[in-house]
Amino acid sequence: MEQVEKRNRYVGLDLTNCPESEAIIEAVEQDNEDVKITRFPGYVKVESINKLVINKTSVEECLGDSWETEDLQLAVTSYYGFMADWDDDHIVLQWDNV
């Protein structure tokens, strides 16, 4: 209904509680604007309006260890938005119709 459409349109990830997730969240906060973090028992929701980028080098800096973009699969329980790009150095999640 109309009410639904007036809300901000986010893309986001649900990440399980683990050290990698914390590093990903920190990296997302660094590299994106308007990041929203909501914590639930067992998982964290990290969201950003319309687009969210995860950079490999930022995650590695925050984690203090090497990290491959495909390792996101070990931390992510769910996400929303289209996976616009997933390469060796970054992952882009976005809505196209903005």
Place this chain on the structure above:
Amino acid sequence: MAKKKRGLKEEYNLLTRDLDWEPSYVPFEEMYPYVSFEGIKIHNWDRWEDPFRVTVENYVRIQAEKERKFHAIRENIDMMQSQLDLTDARWLEAMKLFAGVAFNGEYNAHRLFQYVSRHVPIPAIRFAAFTQSVDELRHVQNEVLLFNNYNKYFQGFHSWKKVSHRHWLMSVIKSFFEDAMTAGPFEGLAAIAFGFEVAFTNILFVTMGSTAMANNDLCYTAVGFTNQSDESRHMTLGMMAIRAMLEEDPDNAPIVQKWLDKWFWRSYRAFTAIAYILDYVAPKKVVSWKEAFEMYIEDQVLNGLFKDLEMFGIRKPLYYEQAIIEKDRISHQAALILHRVSHVAFFHTFAPTAEDQVWLEEKYGDTWRDVWAKKWEQQTDPNYERNYPGLPMLCQTCQYPMVFAEPEDIHKTAYRHSEYEGETYHFCSDGCKTIFDDEPDKYKEAWIPAHEILSGNCGPAEDLLNYWGIDPEDGGDYYESTDYKNFEKWKKMRA
């Protein structure tokens, strides 16, 4: 000299898409016999990629890591007897329901992905669907291990397989997957990947996983999160497949729209039990059905995904407004009917405690005070017959008991019906009636438990509980059950 390591994209293309071949011994149509009857037009099979870029190598590595993590938690729980850490054994009434659903849900999802993988001639989809069929096997196996642990101490887990196949309430989920598996391969994919996985499994595995954690059921939390991490890939496949169909040919849009309409409603109804679990069963509650629906369905699907699909002429799914209206209702409607049928159920039920009621009022406000609190007052009146006589009337399409109210009148139960070939068929909602009317020859064949019992297809009537796989002690009121008494006793012993 060491070879330069190939990038993710190159590796993916070499190991999936480029391994596909044009058939030369048989014509294309013979190799893919179901490719055209649904009317989907695809011009370029090769240009679609799975954004997760899963190859056999990284699939095996990542899944092995997930399994290692999960089994470490599970074995630890088994060793530490962590079932005694639960907030209350009442939580396990949710796990019993889940055990009934799991075999149909997960194992049939495995079969459905096999079917998609075999018959959709897009290499990226075929490979992704293949790995997903393996995922679903992993899920059902891990869930069986979970039930095995509970079964050592609690009632209701002893015959989950029989329950799953035969119990009258389980025909909800069984009919869902049989419907999807008997559709064409593109519709089957839309059913599982969009309806189930993009939209509703989030609430089952993430929200319910989180609620499990709040109730110290680390085992379900671990199952939920590890399963849903696979579902993330499945969601990607679903969204990619829908976009592929829409972008390949404008003629596909009306066909896809019809599937999105149907499977949104079908999935929504199938997940009613989760609303009951979040709002009623969990002793410690985290997020209400209403909040979970707003987060995962309204924000992420209706306002998120569907706004992007507008670019291809797709509108929001039919009757989504009714699902929004019902967010204040379905957990209560489900709880009330389940409370009345616990003599023919494989789990215990109970009326909300004083503490539960405070939370329900906080989450549902006026609707709770004006409607549901009053219904519970009536339901728990000692002069009122708790048990439903016989089985409740079921909807011909979703097979749920007909307990849902008119969208415009919360006090009036909705009844819809259609006449077809001289027979009358009954439905719980406009959504379910529309689905029937579109394919009456399919849904007139639905296996409706009460009809089958009366036709003698479920053995002698006096032996029905055994046919369903339930012991009389499995049902009834939780607070009078052996499970409740044992749990209290064990906790005292440990203290």
